Every structure is written in C-alpha cells, then in structure tokens.
Amino acid sequence: MLLGTPYLILIDMKKFTKLTSAVVPLNIENIDTDQIIPARFLKATTREGFGENLFRDWRYENDNQPKADFVMNNPTYSGQVLVAGKNFGCGSSREHAAWAIQDAGFDAVISSFFADIFKGNALNNGLLPIQVSDEFLAQIFKAVDNNPKSALEVDLENQTVTIVETGAQESFEINPYKKSCLINGYDDIDFILAQKELIAEFEQTK
Amino acid sequence: MSKTLVEKIWDAHVVKSEEGFPDILYIDTHLIHEVTSPQAFDGLRKRGLPVFRPKQTVATADHNVPTLNQLLPIKEELSRYQVDMLTKNCAEFGVELYGLGHPFQGIVHVIGPELGITLPGKTMVCGDSHTSTHGAFGAIAFGIGTSQVEQVFATQCLLQSKPKTMKIEVNGELGKGVGAKDIILYIIAKISAAGGTGYFIEYAGSAIEALSMEARMTICNMSIEMGARGGLIAPDQTTFDYIKGREFAPAGEEWDKALAYWKTLYSDADAKFDSVLTFDAADIAPMITYGTNPGMGMGIQEHIPATGAQPEKEKLSYQKALDYMGFDDDSSLIGKPVDYVFIGSCTNSRIEDLREVADFVKDKRKADNVTVWIVPGSKQVEQQAKNEGLDKIFEAAGFQLREPGCSACLGMNEDKIPAGKYCVSTSNRNFEGRQGQNARTLLASPLTAAAAAVTGKITDVRDLLDKVEG
Numbered sequence: 001m002l003l004g005t006p007y008l009i010l011i012d013m014k015k016f017t018k019l020t021s022a023v024v025p026l027n028i029e030n031i032d033t034d035q036i037i038p039a040r041f042l043k044a045t046t047r048e049g050f051g052e053n054l055f056r057d058w059r060y061e062n063d064n065q066p067k068a069d070f071v072m073n074n075p076t077y078s079g080q081v082l083v084a085g086k087n088f089g090c091g092s093s094r095e096h097a098a099w100a101i102q103d104a105g106f107d108a109v110i111s112s113f114f115a116d117i118f119k120g121n122a123l124n125n126g127l128l129p130i131q132v133s134d135e136f137l138a139q140i141f142k143a144v145d146n147n148p149k150s151a152l153e154v155d156l157e158n159q160t161v162t163i164v165e166t167g168a169q170e171s172f173e174i175n176p177y178k179k180s181c182l183i184n185g186y187d188d189i190d191f192i193l194a195q196k197e198l199i200a201e202f203e204q205t206k
Numbered sequence: 207m208s209k210t211l212v213e214k215i216w217d218a219h220v221v222k223s224e225e226g227f228p229d230i231l232y233i234d235t236h237l238i239h240e241v242t243s244p245q246a247f248d249g250l251r252k253r254g255l256p257v258f259r260p261k262q263t264v265a266t267a268d269h270n271v272p273t274l275n276q277l278l279p280i281k282e283e284l285s286r287y288q289v290d291m292l293t294k295n296c297a298e299f300g301v302e303l304y305g306l307g308h309p310f311q312g313i314v315h316v317i318g319p320e321l322g323i324t325l326p327g328k329t330m331v332c333g334d335s336h337t338s339t340h341g342a343f344g345a346i347a348f349g350i351g352t353s354q355v356e357q358v359f360a361t362q363c364l365l366q367s368k369p370k371t372m373k374i375e376v377n378g379e380l381g382k383g384v385g386a387k388d389i390i391l392y393i394i395a396k397i398s399a400a401g402g403t404g405y406f407i408e409y410a411g412s413a414i415e416a417l418s419m420e421a422r423m424t425i426c427n428m429s430i431e432m433g434a435r436g437g438l439i440a441p442d443q444t445t446f447d448y449i450k451g452r453e454f455a456p457a458g459e460e461w462d463k464a465l466a467y468w469k470t471l472y473s474d475a476d477a478k479f480d481s482v483l484t485f486d487a488a489d490i491a492p493m494i495t496y497g498t499n500p501g502m503g504m505g506i507q508e509h510i511p512a513t514g515a516q517p518e519k520e521k522l523s524y525q526k527a528l529d530y531m532g533f534d535d536d537s538s539l540i541g542k543p544v545d546y547v548f549i550g551s552c553t554n555s556r557i558e559d560l561r562e563v564a565d566f567v568k569d570k571r572k573a574d575n576v577t578v579w580i581v582p583g584s585k586q587v588e589q590q591a592k593n594e595g596l597d598k599i600f601e602a603a604g605f606q607l608r609e610p611g612c613s614a615c616l617g618m619n620e621d622k623i624p625a626g627k628y629c630v631s632t633s634n635r636n637f638e639g640r641q642g643q644n645a646r647t648l649l650a651s652p653l654t655a656a657a658a659a660v661t662g663k664i665t666d667v668r669d670l671l672d673k674v675e676g
Contacts, residue, residue, distance in 0.1 A: 029523040030399055030499050036638040043270065043284035045291050046246035047352075047541065057639050062625075087400040089481040090433060090499070091637060092616075094242065094333040095351035115436055116403055117335060121351035138519070175367065177227045186352070188254070192361040195222060195230060199258075199363055202221040203231055 014126030015185040019107055020153045020164065022079035024071055025144045031084055033118065037100040039092075050096050051103030055151035059142050072104075076148045080107040083140055087111075089118025089129075098122045110161065112137040123178050124187065130154065130161055136193040151206060156182060208474035209230040210371045211440055212406045215346045215471070219329045221363055223604035227401040228365040235326040236263045236358045237314045238301070240292040241618070242333030246356035246623050247295040248650035259362040260300040264323060265658040267275020267292055267305050268313045269618050270522035273581050273608035278307050285619060299359075300590060304336065308455075314609045315552035316337040319423060320586055322452025326441035326468040331358060336552045336634065338586030339431040341438030342469045343445055348405070348436040369435050370480040373473070380481055383668040385562075387651035388422035389413065391503045393485065399501035405481065408473060412437060413487035414506050420449040420558040427553045428634050431500035441471040492667055494539060495636045495649040497527040502636070506572060507653065512536045530638055531646050532626075539648070539664045546629035547659040549605075549652055550581030550642070551615035554632035556592050559652045563605075564596040565669075566656045572604040573662025579603050579621065595635045605659065630658040 004120045041053040066073040082101060088111035089097060098121040099111060108128040122129045132140070143150040143163050151164040156179065162169040174182075181187060192199075209217070221230040231326040243265070250257065257263060280286035287316050289306070294620040296303040310317055315336050318324040326344035331337060333355045340347035344386065349609065350364065357364055362539055376389055394401075407429050414425065422439050429437030439445075446465060448457045449648035456464040473479075490504035493560045513535045516524045528535055549555070549563055582588040588610055591597055616623040622628045622642030629647050634653050636647040648664070657667035 028526065029520060030501075030637075032499065032637045034616075034635070034640050038639055038643075039269075039618045040639070042241050042618065043287060043288050046248070047245050057643055062643065087403070087433070091430075091635060093333060093336065093349035093351055095333075095353060096244075098351070112498055113400060113403070115400070115433055117349055117351060119428075121353065122351035124351060134519075170222065177365075188365045189249075189353075189360050190364060191355050192230060192357060192363050195363075196361065199221055199230075199232070200362060206232075 012182070013185045013187045014102070015169070015204045016107065016126055016128050016156055016182045017159065018153070018155050019080055021081050022150055023081040023140070023144055023150050024077050024078070024079055024139055026082065027141050028079045028082045029085035030087045030090055031117055033089055033094050033097040034091055037094065042094060042096055047099050049103065050100035051105070054100040054104045054186040080105060080156065081110060081152055082106045083106070083110045083137070083144070084112065086113040086134070087112050090115040093117045093121070095121040095125070099199065102127045110137070110152075115206050123182065126182060126185070128154065128156060128182060130172045132161060132170050132172060136168070139168055141147050208477045209439060209469055210370050210473040210479060211344060211408055212346060212369070213477070215327055216368055218327070219346075223496065228367045231329060231364050233331050233362055233364060235323060235330045235360050236260060236334035236362070237318055237337070237357065238263060238265045239314050239332070239334065239381060240267050240288045243353050244288065244291050244295065246333070246359055247299065247353045249356040249635055250299070250359055253360070255360050257299040257301060257359045260377055262319070262362060263301045263359070265292060265296050265301050265303040266311055266314050266317055269616070270611045271306055271611040272609050272619050273613050274622055276609045282620070298630070301322070303495060313552045313612055315427065315556065316555060316583030316587065318583060319343065319419070319474065320452065322449055322463050325449065325455070326445060326462070326471050331364065331432050335430040336427050338434070338436040339423050339427040339552055341429065342419060343449070344441035344468070346436060346439055349430065351455070369406040372405040372407045372481040372483070373479040374401060374407055374409050375482070375484045376413040376487050377411040377484065377611050378408070378413055380487045380490060383492055383653060383671050384490050385651050386424040386652060388490050390425045391495065391500070391649060392490045393595045394428065394432045395493065396485070397432055397483065399431060400433045404430060405434050407434045407437040408479070409437060411484070415442065417522055419444060420556040420557060423556070424553055425652065428500065428564045431634055433644040441468050443456070443594050446635030457466065479632040480484040492651060492654050494654060494664065495647075496516050496529055496531060496533055496539060497524070498636055499527070499639050500634065500636060500649060501550065502527060503649065505665070507538070507540065510535050521585040533599040540666060542664045544629040544630050544644050544648070544663060545576065546623050547578045547655050548575055548581070548614045548629055548631040549655050550579065550613050551633035552583065552612070553634045554652050555583030555587065557587050559632065560587065560591050561594070563656045564599040565651050566605040567605065567660060568599050568651060570603055570660045572659045574664045576659050578659045579614060581605045581609050581621070582607070584610050614641050618638060624648070630655045630664070632664070
C-alpha cells in the first residue's frame with residue numbers, strides 16, 4: 001500500500017493497530033453530533049480539550065453535577081471503545097465530535113451504521129469507526145449487559161472485532177488506503193501534496 | 207457511456223483516479239466560516255504551507271455573530287475571539303472575507319448563490335454540512351470536516367470516493383399552503399434520517415422543476431438530514447435566469463461559454479442510478495416534526511405514530527425522543543401552544559421566505575404568548591426586505607426583524623430558546639438542545655411557522671388561508 005509515495009511532511013496523526021479493551025455502551029440510535037459536542041462548545045480555536053464536554057448535556061446537569069444515570073458517569077464502565085446504536089454521528093460536519101471522543105480517551109467507536117461525514121472525520125484523526133452488523137452489535141450490548149468488564153479485541157490489520165469472553169468475531173470493512181493511513185499514521189494532506197504537479201496540470205486543462 | 211449529472215460533474219473534476227485509493231477531486235470553490243476553519247489555518251502554519259488557491263476561497267462570519275447591533279464589538283468573549291481569528295487568518299493567507307459590516311456578509315449558504323459564486327457544474331465544499339444547499343444550481347456541493355478544510359486549503363483538492371447516486375422524483379402539483387420545506391420534510395419522514403447515507407441525491411420530477419431557485423435551495427439544503435452527502439437539481443432556464451447579472455456571475459462572452467456548458471448538465475435519459483424513489487406532490491401536506499431528528503415528521507393533521515408501532519430495538523430511542531419533546535404518542539399536535547417562532551437559517555431565510563411570511567401576516571398580529579424572531583440570511587436579504595417595506599409589516603405584526611446570521615438554528619450566539627420552551631422553527635435540525643439546552647424544536651415551513659406565530663399554537667395554515675379567501 002502507498003508504495004513509492006514520497007511523503008513530504010509527516011504530521012503526528014495517531015497510529016492504530018490493535019487494542020483489547022472493555023467498552024462504554026451507549027445503546028441509543030441516531031446520536032447526532034450536537035449530542036456528542038453541543039454547538040456552544042465549538043468556540044475554541046484549537047483541537048484540544050473537547051473531551052470534557054463530550055456528551056455534555058447527557059452527562060451533566062445544568063449546575064455541572066454529573067448525571068448518575070449516564071453511562072460515562074458510572075464507574076462500572078470504562079475502556080477505549082465506545083459502542084453506540086445505529087446512525088452514529090449524524091447531523092453537523094463538526095470535526096470537534098471526533099476530537100471530543102478521542103480527547104475523552106476513546107480509540108475506536110463501534111456502531112451498526114455511521115453517518116458519512118463523521119466517519120471521514122474520525123478516520124482523519126486516527127479514531128477508528130467500526131461498522132458491525134445489527135446482530136453483532138446486539139451481541140456486544142448483551143455481553144456488556146452480562147458483564148460490564150467484558151472486553152473486545154479490535155484488530156485493524158486483520159479487520160476483525162472479537163468479543164473476548166465468547167470468542168464471537170466479525171470482520172469489518174475499511175478502505176485499504178485509509179487502513180494504511182491509520183496503521184502508519186499518515187494523513188491525506190501528505191498524500192495529496194505529493195501530487196501537486198498533477199494538480200497544477202489539471203488546472204491548465206480547465 | 208450515459209452518465210448521471212453527478213457522474214458528469216465528478217468525472218470532470220478528477221485529478222487522479224487509482225484502484226484502491228479514493229479519487230483526488232478538484233474543488234472549484236471553498237467557502238469558509240469562523241467555526242470550522244481556525245484549526246485548519248493552524249495546520250497550514252504547522253506545515254509551513256500557504257493557501258494554495260486563495261482566490262477560490264471565500265470567507266464570511268455567520269455562526270457566532272449577534273443578530274442585534276452587529277456593528278458593536280461582540281459581547282461574548284469566545285465568539286469575538288473566533289470571529290477576530292477569522293479576520294486575522296484571512297488577512298494572513300490572502301482570503302477574501304465578507305465579515306461583519308460588509309454588505310455581502312451573511313450565512314455562507316445564502317451569500318454563495320446570491321453573489322453568483324455558486325454556479326452549475328462546480329465542485330464546492332465548506333466545513334458545514336448544509337453545503338448541499340448549493341446543489342440547487344446543479345453543482346456537486348458537500349460539507350467537510352476541518353481536516354478536509356486544511357486539505358483543500360493546502361491543495362485545492364480532496365480525497366473522496368465516488369458516491370452512490372439516488373434519484374428522488376416528485377411529480378404533480380403541490381396543494382395550497384404546501385411548499386418546498388414540506389416536500390423535503392416529507393421525503394425525510396418517508397426514508398428516515400439515515401435513508402440517504404452514502405448517496406448523492408438528484409431531485410427531479412415536475413414538482414421540483416416548477417420550484418423557484420430559492421425553493422430548490424431549501425430542498426437541497428436538507429439532503430444531509432437524511433444522511434446524504436449532497437443533493438442537486440439539474441440546471442434549467444430558472445437557474446440561468448437567477449444567476450444572470452449577479453455580482454460574480456460570468457458576463458459577456460464568458461456567460462455564453464458558461465451557458466453552453468451548463469446546458470449539457472443533466473442526467474442522460476438512460477443513466478443508471480443506484481436507487482430511485484418516486485413521490486406524488488399531491489400526497490404532501492404541511493409538515494411538522496414531533497421528535498428529535500428530522501426524520502420524525504408528519505403531516506400536520508396526523509397523529510404522532512404510536513411507540514408500540516416502532517421496531518422493537520428502536521422503541522427505547524423513539525420514546526426517549528417523545529419524552530424530551532413532552533409529547534404523548536398517538537396524539538395530535540394541532541392546538542398545542544408554542545412559545546417561540548424562528549424564521550431563519552440556511553434553509554429558509556431568503557427573500558422569498560420573508561415575502562411569503564410578510565404576505566401572510568399583513569394585517570395580522572402575533573399571539574401574546576409567542577416571541578417571533580425573523581433572521582434574514584444575509585445583509586442583502588435584509589436590505590431587500592427593507593426596500594420592499596417588509597420590515598414595516600413585520601413590525602406591525604410584532605415580529606422582530608434582526609440582522610443576518612445562523613442565529614437560533616444552532617444557538618451559538620445569544621439567540622437561544624430557553625429550556626423546556628417550544629419553538630416552531632424554519633431551520634433544519636430538531637436535535638436535543640440544538641436551539642438551546644433542553645429547548646424543544648418543531649421544524650416546519652415559513653408559512654406554518656407564521657401561522658403558529660399568529661395563533662400562538664400549532665395550526666394547519668390551510669385553515670387560515672381558507673378564511674382569507676372565504
């Protein structure tokens with residue numbers, strides 16, 4: 001993959017290969033990016049620090065007290081993998097949603113369906129979106145229901161996700177180019193910059 | 207080989223296509239605003255890169271700006287900082303900015319078309335999901351994240367996989383009191399908030415062809431609300447007439463050359479779409495949403511669907527949405543009191559929207575229990591409304607005409623709906639907290655919003671139109 005592509009500048013994008021972790025389950029469908037990070041927190045001009053406001057209005061009362069019934073405030077659940085209902089990340093294109101999830105310590109998000117722009121934003125930041133079948137998603141939720149410490153193994157090289165306890169496994173799709181970017185920590189700009197002459201040539205034909 | 211409109215435009219912009227890689231797609235126009243650009247400018251600084259084609263980049267301040275006293279310094283510190291940062295970044299990187307106080311300032315998706323920047327056959331992107339609006343002109347236009355904003359700054363290109371194509375045909379004539387907003391809310395209610403994911407949608411059919419450019423923009427604007435990357439409509443005489451003579455539109459020989467090309471922009475008769483849906487305009491009633499995603503909409507006379515009728519695994523999320531809204535399932539919304547009416551946003555803040563509302567509220571007055579905000583999409587729309595005396599009509603009706611910006615669509619500025627209050631809104635999203643923490647949003651057309659403003663409750667606007675004529 002990407003053989004012979006001269007990388008001009010390598011920016012510090014997070015690499016991803018494999019992880020085994022307990023999960024944080026959020027069994028709600030159509031979680032939009034306004035829930036992930038409400039618009040009033042989009043005024044920052046850097047990429048850092050959005051994690052503390054991840055799921056802000058589900059996670060905290062107006063007086064900033066944690067809401068006891070929200071999963072991220074329940075010490076039983078922890079881990080680097082967020083598992084959510086279908087159509088995760090719909091709505092606004094705000095990349096702050098991916099930044100917030102990553103900043104809160106997650107390295108992968110699993111759902112049975114992702115909104116396009118969110119998926120692209122996640123991949124561009126080294127946050128792995130893993131689309132599984134409805135059935136497998138239900139199995140994960142069930143495993144975590146039975147045992148909150150139930151772990152998942154995510155293997156990007158082999159494109160598999162495994163429920164460690166039961167051994168149930170499913171493979172997932174990822175664009176081969178994007179996979180290579182994640183494993184090597186490359187980003188799209190490195191790739192396109194290497195084609196700048198081609199771009200200038202293209203402009204001449206317009 | 208026969209091609210769809212999307213394929214024609216896409217193929218004309220591919221710099222490089224290689225097996226196993228996304229295409230390198232050339233971007234003609236990059237629109238930017240204050241919220242999703244600062245981190246991208248920072249990225250350029252870190253890499254030591256300029257904006258590759260600054261003349262193909264246009265900036266405005268819209269998301270954070272106040273809609274009263276815009277010429278005074280912005281009170282909210284973080285908003286002011288972000289808007290100032292845009293000004294600095296544009297100056298440093300040589301990008302044209304229509305900032306506060308500029309006669310061209312406004313919502314990014316309103317100013318592009320009105321200035322003649324948005325043209326058929328173009329590829330356009332912006333760090334905003336409602337970039338699909340520009341598709342109304344027969345352009346490929348879609349929203350991107352900040353990393354991609356940086357990509358376009360650095361290279362004027364994007365790495366993109368070619369999307370699947372869907373055709374949505376709406377045929378026949380719309381009923382009285384039914385408009386473009388009702389068409390799109392109806393389609394989204396039919397195919398769900400995820401029904402268009404992975405697709406670029408071409409809207410067609412006699413009901414679409416009969417729409418004005420501004421109405422077409424309303425349709426394309428909400429493509430993202432069913433998950434689609436974008437939506438577009440083949441350009442026709444309506445399109446050409448709208449563009450001609452606008453500030454940055456081609457003129458003279460350039461116009462003739464452009465027009466000849468634009469006339470080739472349609473899907474070939476035997477072009478294959480990955481999916482085709484057909485709807486009958488006569489089936490569409492004034493629409494209203496009752497839940498917390500734009501797919502949860504219904505004809506205004508209908509009852510909210512029963513929770514028991516939802517698929518088993520969706521019941522929990524469905525009931526959660528109704529609880530948030532404070533609505534019972536299987537109930538009607540007609541007569542439900544409302545607290546706020548917001549007429550604005552990139553979906554419905556253009557001059558035709560304002561004219562339609564003014565025409566309806568002339569010699570009427572808002573109900574005492576309702577606060578009404580009208581936020582024009584741009585300085586030009588605001589000025590035009592005043593030139594036509596619409597401001598006087600609004601004032602007499604107790605509607606407040608404010609200054610342009612995104613405003614209460616997403617409540618990044620002071621224009622927030624208070625917790626628990628109901629707002630009938632002409633915007634595009636009814637997500638939890640979208641218009642303010644715990645605010646409850648009901649999406650509707652400008653006409654349905656105006657009817658709620660006048661009666662103080664959810665109203666079938668057709669009843670009021672009947673009265674006028676009767």
